[in-house]
Amino acid sequence: xxxxxxxxxxxxxxxxxxxxxxxxxxxxxxxxxxxxxxxxxxxxxxxxxxxxxxxxxxxxxxxxxxxxxxxxxxxxxxxxxxxxxxxxxxxxxxxxxxxxxxx
Amino acid sequence: xxxxxxxxxxxxxxxxxxxxxxxxxxxxxxxxxxxxxxxxxxxxxxxxxxxxxxxxxxxxxxxxxxxxxxxxxxxxxxxxxxxxxxxxxxxxxxxxxxxxxxxxxxxxxxxxxxxxxxxxxxxxxxxxxxxxxxxxxxxxxxxxxxxxxxxxxxxxxxxxxxxxxxxxxxxxxxxxxxxxxxxxxxxxxxxxxxxxxxxxxxxxxxxxxxxxxxxxxxxxxxxxxxxxxxxxxxxxxxxxxxxxxxxxxxxxxxxxxxxxxxxxxxxxxxxxxxxxxxxxxxxxxxxxxxxxxxxxxxxxxxxxxxxxxxxxxxxxxxxxxxxxxxxxxxxxxxxxxxxxxxxxxxxxxxxxxxxxxxxxxxxxxxxxxx
Ligand code: SF4
Numbered sequence: 001x002x003x004x005x006x007x008x009x010x011x012x013x014x015x016x017x018x019x020x021x022x023x024x025x026x027x028x029x030x031x032x033x034x035x036x037x038x039x040x041x042x043x044x045x046x047x048x049x050x051x052x053x054x055x056x057x058x059x060x061x062x063x064x065x066x067x068x069x070x071x072x073x074x075x076x077x078x079x080x081x082x083x084x085x086x087x088x089x090x091x092x093x094x095x096x097x098x099x100x101x102x103x
Numbered sequence: 104x105x106x107x108x109x110x111x112x113x114x115x116x117x118x119x120x121x122x123x124x125x126x127x128x129x130x131x132x133x134x135x136x137x138x139x140x141x142x143x144x145x146x147x148x149x150x151x152x153x154x155x156x157x158x159x160x161x162x163x164x165x166x167x168x169x170x171x172x173x174x175x176x177x178x179x180x181x182x183x184x185x186x187x188x189x190x191x192x193x194x195x196x197x198x199x200x201x202x203x204x205x206x207x208x209x210x211x212x213x214x215x216x217x218x219x220x221x222x223x224x225x226x227x228x229x230x231x232x233x234x235x236x237x238x239x240x241x242x243x244x245x246x247x248x249x250x251x252x253x254x255x256x257x258x259x260x261x262x263x264x265x266x267x268x269x270x271x272x273x274x275x276x277x278x279x280x281x282x283x284x285x286x287x288x289x290x291x292x293x294x295x296x297x298x299x300x301x302x303x304x305x306x307x308x309x310x311x312x313x314x315x316x317x318x319x320x321x322x323x324x325x326x327x328x329x330x331x332x333x334x335x336x337x338x339x340x341x342x343x344x345x346x347x348x349x350x351x352x353x354x355x356x357x358x359x360x361x362x363x364x365x366x367x368x369x370x371x372x373x374x375x376x377x378x379x380x381x382x383x384x385x386x387x388x389x390x391x392x393x394x395x396x397x398x399x400x401x402x403x404x405x406x407x408x409x410x411x412x413x414x415x416x417x418x419x420x421x422x423x424x425x426x427x428x429x430x431x432x433x434x435x436x437x438x439x440x441x442x443x444x445x446x447x448x449x450x451x452x453x454x455x456x457x458x459x460x461x462x463x464x465x466x467x468x469x470x471x472x473x
Contacts, residue, residue: 002137002138002139002164002165002166002242002243002245002246002295002297002452003139003323004245004297004300004353016256016259016260017259018252018256030219031220031222033220033222033249033252035252035361035365036248036252036359036361036362036365037359037361038361047297047300047353049245049246049249049297050192050219050220050221050242050246050249051219051220051221051222051223051249052220052248052249052252054245054248054297054300054301054359054362055300055353055354055355055359057352057353058352061352061353064111065324067111068111068324071111072146077451079219081217082192082193082194082196082217083193083196083206083209083217085193086193086196086197086206087206089197089440089441089449090197090206090440090441091441092210095206095209095210
């Protein structure tokens, strides 16, 4: 969970008064909060941890790191389904993810 | 050299390794604090590629692993309440509490949800005004800004059905804890890169000076780790103990000042128990008094929780670098990722998990291989 992944900012917006961005992580798009790097613009690369951009990164380093992470399966670990991963580790069926709350 | 081809630039890796081999004239023990680095080291066999004189000692930098058992048990009590939607990072699901884990609560019908970001939990709270939404806020300094901003936003939006179970831990006091231990063998540290992306490097010179240890900040990718080790060995051989930044592309010396400002507003330093290790003074953050309305431990009555830790598990010693995972007699036998006795066997940053995933065949033979 401590992984921080580089991605490219593809769109800017504001939500509940917070600066947000859509960020592309090698094809996976995620909403990312930009409150800690307010001057970031579209096409900039940022390092993102749990939905927050914490630093900028140059394009070359970002692309190299992304390619590394992709090869190592780390992007799947970071953005994949947590319950599916835990179920696999436990060797059991995955509990219904869309389960309705109990009455 | 079975691992070298797996490096993104095997030639550079070879050059770094040669340089380390030529530099190291004496035995040195270097600790990587961060669990992400531990995984990278074991996965790429960096510890086996290094000359015998350079030993990597794995440190306590897995936030999931050091979250106190009592806090895990409190999380489980909260998560099974019918009025609660309990949100967590996926890594926490199978961390063993005294009797069970979050995954089992979910299987038994509890509303446990895995979120990518704490802001997702905030969104769930907005969409479910009649439910209590609780986020399990753990992590080191890298994760703290996300959790801090989420509390800050919840406060700004006046969300009354959102709270956070906070158990943040900090790297510099952990380094102090390691160095103060009478059994300490560590002579140099690799600093955790993304922690310093947030906090900068200003906290480290005093530690390097006081304990006479070089601290080289570096990243998580194999080449970054090799470069970090190389620079640490050079300092050790030259008798220097300075803070060096081997990861400047992601770590400006000042860190991220905007994040630090929100951290100071939302959190307050506190003594924190580290699972398996014990209390380390001023080693954690809790919610500041003005945000106490968002403290899940206050909102729900969890004081009576009684804990029962595995008598076999030696994860505390693993986390302090006192033993390697396979030196625990349960490794690969009673304790596997399927039936974990300790958090270090299930977290993606836990050392026992790394050894099991990448080394178990070498270490415990085919018998323990399921
Ligand atoms: S192998 Fe299992 S029992 Fe042994 S220290 Fe690691 S987590 Fe604990």
